[in-house]
Amino acid sequence: MASALSKPQNSSGGILPFLIKYNTIFIFVLLVIFSAFISDVFFTSVNLSNLLKQVSGIGIISIGMLIVILTGGIDLSVGSLVALLAVAFALLVNIFALPLAILITIMIGFGLGSVSGYLVAYQKMAPFIATLALMTVARGLGFIYSKGSPVTFETYGGLHISNFANNSFLGIPNIAIVFLIIVLLTMVMLRYNVFGRIIIAIGSNEEASRLSGIKVNKYKFLVYAISGALAAIAAIVVAGRTNLGSPNMGMAWELDAIAAVVIGGASLNGGKGSAINTLMGVLILGLISNILNLLNVPSYPQQVVKGGIIIFAVLLQRFENK
Amino acid sequence: MQNANKDYRLEMTGISKSFGIVSVLEKVDLKVKPGEIHALLGENGAGKSTLMKILSGVHQKDAGRVLLNGKEINPKNTHDGQVLGINVVYQELSLVNDLSVAENIYLHKLGASQFWMNWKKINADAQALINSLGFEIDVTAKVSHLSIVQKQIVEIAKALSEDPKVLVLDEPTTVFDPTDTQKLFDNLFKLKESGISIIYISHHLEEIFKIADTVTVLRDGKISGSQPINEIDTDGVIKLMIGRELKDLYPPRTVNVGATPIFEVKNLTAKDTLVKDVSFSVKGGEVLGIAGLGGSGRTETAKLIFGADQKKSGQLFLKGKEIKTNSPVDAVGYEIGLVSENRKEEGLFLPLSIQENISVTNFKAIAGKFGFVNKEKENNNIQNLIEKLNIKTPSAISPVKNLSGGNQQKVALAKWLSIDSKVILIDEPTRGVDVGAKVEIYHLINELAKNGVGVIVISSDMPEIMGIADRILVMKEGSIYGELSKAEFSEENILRYAIGKPLKN
Numbered sequence: 001m002a003s004a005l006s007k008p009q010n011s012s013g014g015i016l017p018f019l020i021k022y023n024t025i026f027i028f029v030l031l032v033i034f035s036a037f038i039s040d041v042f043f044t045s046v047n048l049s050n051l052l053k054q055v056s057g058i059g060i061i062s063i064g065m066l067i068v069i070l071t072g073g074i075d076l077s078v079g080s081l082v083a084l085l086a087v088a089f090a091l092l093v094n095i096f097a098l099p100l101a102i103l104i105t106i107m108i109g110f111g112l113g114s115v116s117g118y119l120v121a122y123q124k125m126a127p128f129i130a131t132l133a134l135m136t137v138a139r140g141l142g143f144i145y146s147k148g149s150p151v152t153f154e155t156y157g158g159l160h161i162s163n164f165a166n167n168s169f170l171g172i173p174n175i176a177i178v179f180l181i182i183v184l185l186t187m188v189m190l191r192y193n194v195f196g197r198i199i200i201a202i203g204s205n206e207e208a209s210r211l212s213g214i215k216v217n218k219y220k221f222l223v224y225a226i227s228g229a230l231a232a233i234a235a236i237v238v239a240g241r242t243n244l245g246s247p248n249m250g251m252a253w254e255l256d257a258i259a260a261v262v263i264g265g266a267s268l269n270g271g272k273g274s275a276i277n278t279l280m281g282v283l284i285l286g287l288i289s290n291i292l293n294l295l296n297v298p299s300y301p302q303q304v305v306k307g308g309i310i311i312f313a314v315l316l317q318r319f320e321n322k
Numbered sequence: 323m324q325n326a327n328k329d330y331r332l333e334m335t336g337i338s339k340s341f342g343i344v345s346v347l348e349k350v351d352l353k354v355k356p357g358e359i360h361a362l363l364g365e366n367g368a369g370k371s372t373l374m375k376i377l378s379g380v381h382q383k384d385a386g387r388v389l390l391n392g393k394e395i396n397p398k399n400t401h402d403g404q405v406l407g408i409n410v411v412y413q414e415l416s417l418v419n420d421l422s423v424a425e426n427i428y429l430h431k432l433g434a435s436q437f438w439m440n441w442k443k444i445n446a447d448a449q450a451l452i453n454s455l456g457f458e459i460d461v462t463a464k465v466s467h468l469s470i471v472q473k474q475i476v477e478i479a480k481a482l483s484e485d486p487k488v489l490v491l492d493e494p495t496t497v498f499d500p501t502d503t504q505k506l507f508d509n510l511f512k513l514k515e516s517g518i519s520i521i522y523i524s525h526h527l528e529e530i531f532k533i534a535d536t537v538t539v540l541r542d543g544k545i546s547g548s549q550p551i552n553e554i555d556t557d558g559v560i561k562l563m564i565g566r567e568l569k570d571l572y573p574p575r576t577v578n579v580g581a582t583p584i585f586e587v588k589n590l591t592a593k594d595t596l597v598k599d600v601s602f603s604v605k606g607g608e609v610l611g612i613a614g615l616g617g618s619g620r621t622e623t624a625k626l627i628f629g630a631d632q633k634k635s636g637q638l639f640l641k642g643k644e645i646k647t648n649s650p651v652d653a654v655g656y657e658i659g660l661v662s663e664n665r666k667e668e669g670l671f672l673p674l675s676i677q678e679n680i681s682v683t684n685f686k687a688i689a690g691k692f693g694f695v696n697k698e699k700e701n702n703n704i705q706n707l708i709e710k711l712n713i714k715t716p717s718a719i720s721p722v723k724n725l726s727g728g729n730q731q732k733v734a735l736a737k738w739l740s741i742d743s744k745v746i747l748i749d750e751p752t753r754g755v756d757v758g759a760k761v762e763i764y765h766l767i768n769e770l771a772k773n774g775v776g777v778i779v780i781s782s783d784m785p786e787i788m789g790i791a792d793r794i795l796v797m798k799e800g801s802i803y804g805e806l807s808k809a810e811f812s813e814e815n816i817l818r819y820a821i822g823k824p825l826k827n
Contacts, residue, residue, distance in 0.1 A: 194685045194693035201682050204671040211630055211668050212682045212737065213654025271673060 023316040024265055024280040027309075031287045039294040045171060047290070052176035053241065055286035057082065058256050059179045059279070060234040063186050064113075064227030065257040066278045070190075071223050072203040072270025073127035077116060078231045078257060080138035082250030085109050085235035087142050090151035090245030098161060106232040112138065113228015117221035131224075135254070142247035150246035153239075165240030175237045182230065186275040199223055203270025259306070260285055263313040284309065330389075331356040331519040332377075332488050337386035339372055346372045347543045349386070354488065354519045354536075359510060361530040361551070362523045364540035365563055365784065365817075370523050371413075373540070374490050377521075378410045379403035390487070404430060407487030411477045411494060413617075417465045424448035424461040427480045451479050456505050470497045478506070482513075489513065490521045495529065496617050507533050525615045527556050527821055539563055556823075564784070564813035572789030573761065575768040579792065580606035582642070584776040585658075585745045587627060590636030595622040596800030600636070604745065604776035609767060611791025612780045613816045619800035620780045621663055624747040628660040629653045640744065654683060659738030661731075663749035663780070669734040672723040676715060677704045679722050679733050684740045707736040712762055728759025735766060745776045752786060764790055784813045798822050 019026050035042045042048075061078040068075040085105055092101040112134065119130035164174050172180075190196035198219055202209045210216050239245045264281035266273025288309060292302045332354040339347040347369045354360045364370050375381040377388065379397030388395050390406060397403040403410075417426050427448045448461040457475050465473060474497055481489060491510075495503045510520055510533060524530060530537060531551065538548040539562040547554075547562040583603035590600045597619045604610045612620050625631045627638065629647035638645050640656055647653040653660070662668035671679050681688060681700055688700045704718045711732040715725060722733055731752070738746050751767065752760045767790055771777050781787040787794060794806040796819035804819040815825050 192695050192697070194689045194695060197678065197681070197685070197695065201671055201674065201678065204674050205667075207668050208662075208671055209682070211628070211650050211660060211662060213650045214682065215651055271671070 023313065024263060024277045024284070027263075027313060027316075028280045028284050028287070031284060031291070035287060035291040035294075039291060041294055042291065047294070049168065049171070049173050049176075051286055051290045052179075053173045054290070055282050056173070056175045056179040057234045057238040057250075058253050058260065058285075059282040060182055060230050060237065061227075061250075061253060062257040062260040062278050062282050063182050063275060064230035065254070066261050066264070066266060066273055066275060067186070067199060067223045068127070068227050069258075069261050069266050069268060070203045070270055070273050071199050071220055072206065072268075073120060073220065073223065074131065074258070074268070075113075075116065075224060075227045076128065076131040076254045077112070077134035077138055078227060078234075079250040079253035079255075080135045080142065081109060081112055081228060081231035082235045082238065082253060083247050084112070084138040084142035084145070085232045086239040086245035086249050087146040087151055087247055088245070089232075089236050089239050090153045091145065093153045093161065094151075102161075102236055105236055106229050109232025109235070110225050110229040113225040113231070114221065116228070117224030120224060121217040121220035139247070146245065146247045148247065150244040150248075152244045161236065161240035162243050165237060175241065178233065178237060180279075182233070183275050183279045190275060195219070195222075200271055203272070205271070256285060259310050263310060265313075265317055281313075284313075329355055331358075331391060333387075333389040334373070334377065335387050335389075337373065337376060337388070338384045339369075339376060339381060340384060345543060347376075347383075350540065350543070350545055351548075352521075352538055352545075353548075354521060356519055357514050357517045358535045359514055359520045359522055359533050361534035361537040362521055362540065363525075363527075363530065363537060363559060363563060365782075365813075368540040368563075369543040370540055371492065374410055374492065374521070374523070377403070377488070377490065378408050401430075404484055407485065408490070409481035409484050409486040409488070410490040411474075411481050411492060413492045413496070415470075415473050415477055417473055417476060417480075419466040420464065422462050422464055423452070423459055423468070423476050426465055426476055427451065427461070427483050429480070430484065448479070448483075451483055452476075455479060455482075455509050471499075471502055474498070478509075486518060488519045488521065490523070492523045493525065493617070494522075495524065495526065503529070525821055527559055527823075530559070531556070557826075560814050560817055563817065572786075573765050573768060575772070578772065579608045580774065583639075584641055584774075586639040588637040588639070590623070590626060590638070591634045592622060592626050592800075593632040593634040595619065595626070595631055597622045597626050597631075598800045600626075600797075600800075600802055602795055602802065602805075604778055606744075606774040606776055607771050608793070609771050609777045609779060609791050611787040611794040612778065612797060613782075613784065613787050613794050613820065614797035614803075615820045616782065618797040618820065620797050621749055622800070623797070624660060624749050624778070624780060627653070628658060628747060630660070654741070657741060657744045659683075659741070659743035659746045661734050661738065661746065661748040661751065663753060665730055665734045669737075670722050670730060673721055675719040676708065676713065676722055676725075676733055677701075677718045680704055680707060680736045680740055683737045687741070703740055707740060711736055711739075711766060726759070728755040728762075731755050731759065731763065732766075735763070739770075743775060745778070746770060747778045747780070749780045750783075751779055751781065752783070760786075784816055787816075788813070796820050 061082065064078060065075055085108060088108055089101060089105040092104055116131045116134050119125040120127045167174050169177060190200065198214055201214065202216055202219055206216060238249060260281035261273060261278050262268065263284055264273065264277035285306065288306055289302060292305065330353045334350065334352040337347055337350045350373060352373065362370050372381060376383045379399045379402045395406055397406060418429065424445045428444050445461055452459050452461060455475065459468065459472050459475065465476065468476065474494060478494065494506060498506065514520060522534060534551050536548065536550055537554060537559060539546045539559065541563060582605065584606040586603040588601050591598050600623055614620050622631060626633055627647065629649045629652050638647060645656050647656065666672060677700065688703060689695050708715065708718060713729050713732045715729065722730055751763050755763065767777055767779065779787065779791060788811045792808060794811065794816065795802050796804050796806065796816055798820055803822060806815055818825055
């Protein structure tokens, strides 16, 4: 009998298995409820809008981190890339028209990501090492091109990035919309597009992918390049909000991005993870900072709480995998 | 009865072992005297390795007794075995590549003795040991820099460094040339004189007759004979190794072999493996078997054809036209499929669904513009294959890891059916598959052939390969040693070619 041979996963009912399966969303909802009780300011549109604006930059690079992690890799360079690309964007926007500056910045991001991609895919360098090197290089270049201080840019005419970055559409900040569109596209790509299906296959079993006739190197190269391009979009968003590009931006963002992806249930071995859960991971991390700020908790204890949440989330996933 | 015979160093009596429901050993006896070289023979899967693993402590026996020097022993792990004086040199090398030769030889003692490493003593002792074996290896060299022959010698030295009472050698000469083999034999004779009991596993019957005192043959997990070497000859040994009747597993089929070869291999030689000068052809509708002993280069040949390993020279022809398969991407482009012998590591994406596993070779057909998958096409294709192959699963989105071995193997096959492969290489089609699924897989192979596909089947299971193939090539040491037509099929003939002997008239 078919059913006797192999039981479907999580077939047993009950509330606990359900909560374990959707643990990321569960933690998120719990945090929202908790926050609403603990602070009057939390559910104000100003606060929620701020929260969304704050997480969008890290959120965008977290999506890049997700697709790299899905292949079984890691990208430590994204935080530094945000700094370098924000500086680059600030310099470019002082020279070129806005659309051209945006395009060039994204291309530079794609190019810098390609460097990691080339080293990992074609030179067989360990992703941790290749992107660690690029992380240092990018941070250094950021300081060189900015001469060590933030590069500001001026507002000319009607078309200006800070207008876009600081405004909202239907109450949702524009930059959060950019983030959410990226999440949505990634979701669709991972489920319905060959590219997404293949990177999951590679992360699940690289050798089997190779023996199935998949150009493994090409895809591994591309995920780092895309991660670089997403770092560029994050840089433009962040620079747009503040009207400057600073070499100190994006400090340790790569670690927050990894944390968000992991809280979202992705496996660092590759092959497992989803865009919607990464979005939850990003929001959870943002929420924790937000509520602790509202409660006037200083930043050092905040870090302790963040670390605790990461451990809790990953332990919950251990149950799920059983 | 505690009156153990003092004549024997090692007495294994009534050893039984099963893995799950599969019985691997049934009431096996093995008795070895001090200073004896005892040959242990049997086909692949006869249970030799399992018996040795029980002796050394890797596996635990289900029943039976093991006496060493008359005292019962129960090693729980290899360390226990080593302490008791039982050392095994396995077929698969188990050296640490990044350490030196000397460190590898004394690895088991590094943690035990002192806090500081006495490099001088370790290196001197190791060098003395290697020299005493008559080989030249610098013991300060890293193991990764050694040739495979040298590595094998280091393995043997490592086993000897522990003062073994019983030394087990599993196919030690596969990589040796005749000179090295002779040196090894000289060493074994020396060890024998010093009173060590040696259990020697080999497929090379001529070696056995050169060195062994006694021969014990296992067949299907049972002892089929144990005799002093001077009371038996090659034919006698082969008879003990085979002599099994073909069961009614293999569905008959009407062969409708095409006139011209669909696929030809000419003088194929590998860059990094032992495959050398392999030539053969397959006709559409033909099932070509490749037999040979483990390590004879069958899997490597398949991988070479498929582009998974690098070629040094040789040509491939598909329907008369020369093709180049420098990578699996090329091979798949020419509609050549490979079902790997190792489905869990190389064939399947275990955590992913059946659907995701099968579609991975087939995106060209099911994806439209910008690489978006046409879900309807995909679902239809998967549903067809699940029905056609009778894959037993609650749904197409169940993870493959939840399926039984037989159904997993069907998924691995389905990957290549979904792209209508012209040539399919199937390496060990039914390893770890239950009998019911076996028959289904044989039917499937027949049907592929009926549809004009050139099917190449590699198998260590001799009844299987004789049951399904139209023609069998037998490989030895990386080359094709001989070809058997259907009329010549017999386990004896396969085995004769596999060990490099001519057929009997």
